[in-house]
Amino acid sequence: MKHARKFASLLLALVMVFAMAATAFAQDVDSGSAGEGTITITNAAKGETYTVYKLFDASVSPGGDSIAYTGDIPGALTDYFKADKNGYISATAAAKDGGSMSEGLRAALKEWVKTATESVYAVSDGSALNFKGLDYGYYVVTTTQGEQAISVDSTMPDVTIVDKNSSTPSNLEKKVDNGNVNIGDTVTYTVSFKTSNYDGAGPDAKKILSYTIEDTLPDFLKNVTVQSIIVDNDGNAGTTGDQTNVTAQFAEKKITIDWYDEASNHFLYDNGATVTIVYSAVVTDKAAIDGAGNTNKVTLTWEKEGDPDPGKLETEETIYTYAIALKKVNEKGAALGGAVFELPFYVEETPDAADGAYIYAGTTQGTGLINRLTTPDDGVITIKGVAAGDYEINEVTAPAGYNKLLNPVIVTAVKTGETKTQTVFYLDENGNVVNQATATKVEYVNNNIAAVAVLVVNKTGIELPFTGGMGTRIFYVAGSVLLIGAAVLLIVKKRMNAEK
Incomplete structure (x- = not known):
């Protein structure tokens, strides 16, 4: 027997908790064998089923200074135990995680006990649980709380485990x-x-x-x-x-x-x-x-x-949901109504009466749903109930007398942690949004909800000619100027020819 007490200590290191104290009140379970070993489980959970499986046999030298384990290594456990040429079994490095059983071995034992046949079990009444008459060996004790591997031999025939049971949900x-x-x-x-x-x-x-x-x-x-x-x-x-x-x-x-x-x-x-x-x-x-x-x-x-x-x-x-808003103004910061925007989703046709915001209604068209909104006189459109992210909104009609935007408006909904909004923008003399407090100040205020807002600026367009208005007069004036110029040129030319 080459396996000394050091190897027994190695296997015993896999035990979750040991205690050597006896218990005054106990529930005895006869294993059915004539052995001299006992496994006692203290702090046993009342109503819990405890099962003891014998994995390997154990024998001890006459002097008690050497323990050997023998038997068949199950196929599911060959990564965790090995036998030498004499058939003596030892644990591999994969069986240990520091001083505890490795998760790999724990999972392998859980699978092995499903097919193991040599076992004894009992349902605890809440007192200490004594499995008596066990042959010397290396045992696995299972409950729904987990598995514990222990060695029972003549040097330690009575082993006590303190169960780490959960006594409440x-x-x-x-x-x-x-x-x-x-x-x-x-x-x-x-x-x-x-x-x-x-x-x-x-x-x-x-x-x-x-x-x-x-x-x-x-x-x-x-x-x-x-x-x-x-x-x-x-x-x-x-x-x-x-x-x-x-x-x-x-x-x-x-x-x-x-x-x-x-x-x-x-x-x-x-x-x-x-x-x-x-x-x-x-x-x-x-x-x-x-x-x-x-x-x-x-x-x-x-x-x-x-x-x-x-x-x-x-x-x-x-869970969180957010709101977005836009405010339509001219280059002087004055609110503009009459701009029509197209959304990448639909909203309920009638805004919420409490806060005036349009309510998100998904990406599928339906009765009472719209995806085009017209800015009112204050130039503000607010939409609530959107997830965080970027939204691309296109202007399809500009207010009368203003150029339509060439690019979509991007507004990004983000979490602010606020419940109301006061967003300040500044415009320079050309209607560009700038970061200077001395420029024209424009505000978006919403005392009911927090909305990520963008300022949308339309600049004055160049008026094109139209029938019946100033446009025809422009043509008349221009034509007259051209006729007068041609007449003057003709007279000058005739005089030059006469002088020759």
Whole structure:
């Protein structure tokens, strides 16, 4: 036996927590073997199933200074264990991550125990759990909380593990697929949390009967539809483990999932299972523009047997939408009405009565929707409910007497964190926007919403001739001048010829 106590220490380093203390109250489980080894699990979660799998045999030298591990290495574990020519097994570097079990080995053990046949298991009553009569060997202990690898031999026949169990539900999370939205967009929320069958530790733990998820679902959301509710019994959200689909929709903004069946006196799902709820909703024109955004809170509560005070966790998620605006002026800064602009999207034909802004309505034409807007007398057009980004707006008709813009107007919606707007622009004597406070001052003010604004300047056009007006008189005058000039030239020429 070449494997000394140093190798035993290496394997023991894979144990998550060791303790050597005995426990006054315990739940004994007979392994069915005639061995002398014992594995004790303290702080066992009430209602949790603990399973002990034997991976390798162990033998100890007469002096107790050397331990050897033998047996067959499963194919799924060949990257983590190796055997020498005498058949003695040791751990590879891939099995360790510092002083802990590597994530690779942990994942490999999880797969191996699915097909392992030599095991003993028990459901904890909340007291210490003693697996007795075990043969010496290298064991893997599993729960829904994880795996622990330990060695039981004559030098340490009684091993105690302090379980890091979760005695209350935890890890409540809420996420949205897109926090930057247009009014009318469909957003998808995902809420997940890790469950526990009991609240508390030991014999005093309270049985959890049900879980309730409540979302505030404010009026900036409508058409709320639950897409899926999945209880993942292997405890890992998003994996393809032992999953159960639950069918339910929000009723009075709540969803309740029964967790314990009192008729059959058993839990419906595993301790430590992960619950994931996916639901969609449409963003309405009640959404706040910019500012603090649009937040909806989710609250998780759980009903405990014999306890009128439910447990509770809370979290929230926020989505944002914005507004854009333009102000039409001449080169002197005076407001211009009558300019027609074409948008790259549609808006509701009638502006919001509360703030005067047009409401974003998507990119598809429909009844009551328009994509051409005419500036009123104050020259201002405001549009709310757009996502952050660049928008290209084209002038299709200029005000009478002004040149139409040759290039589109670009306005960029960004988050400002404000709830109202006061934007100042300055124009030089030629009507160009400049950065100098001594020039002509022009303001865009909106006390109701925050809008990213641009100043659009039209300059006076050159009047072209038209029938019946000054244009024909210009032609008459010009023609007369030409005739007089020709007559003078003719007279001068005749006199010159006569003098010759």
